[in-house]
């Protein structure tokens with residue numbers, strides 16, 4: 001099963017990177033599959049450690065999908081890395097095996113520490129809708145604009161029915177980003 005996380009990694013000099021990543025979940029082993037051009041991949045290759053943060057705050061997924069952001073965080077317990085203040089719980093992991101076959105690496109990691117900060121509330125449809133919208137926002141260069149527009153409109157209905165303020169803000173951020181993004185033919189012309 002894939003669980004959507006905010007993965008925090010560090011480079012050799014201690015600069016922290018925050019990125020939404022879907023990871024293959026198991027109790028003692030987590031598989032991370034970053035594309036080779038991501039900072040996440042470079043950091044994992046260089047330092048061999050990460051923190052898999054589980055949070056119900058989808059605004060972080062929205063912001064992380066469309067920009068390079070930093071979130072409030074504190075030092076991890078066992079690995080060299082950080083835990084999000086917004087994490088409900090987290091896993092600290094160390095790389096056990098790394099396969100860098102393009103375009104997407106497959107990195108098997110071992111769980112070396114588990115932490116808990118607060119309850120993860122039950123299912124909320126708007127949160128899931130925002131996750132889908134965040135993924136769409138990372139694919140604007142791959143999908144036809146009409147398909148993105150139609151899917152966002154469908155997801156907006158769910159957000160309007162079931163969201164709280166964080167989910168509404170996250171959805172507004174993503175729809176605004178998609179609306180402003182250059183069309184594929186415009187970016188090709190550059």
Ligand SMILES: Cc1cc2nc3c(=O)[nH]c(=O)nc-3n(C[C@H](O)[C@H](O)[C@H](O)COP(=O)(O)O)c2cc1C
Pocket residue numbers: 004017018019020021022023033034035037038039040041061064065131134135138
């Ligand atoms: C919910 C969600 C899941 C994602 N999962 C992955 C993933 O498994 N692998 C990946 O390379 N990018 C994934 N992305 C896209 C990355 O978050 C995005 O490319 C990010 O810019 C990479 O950041 P980095 O270069 O700072 O590591 C995902 C995005 C979202 C919104």
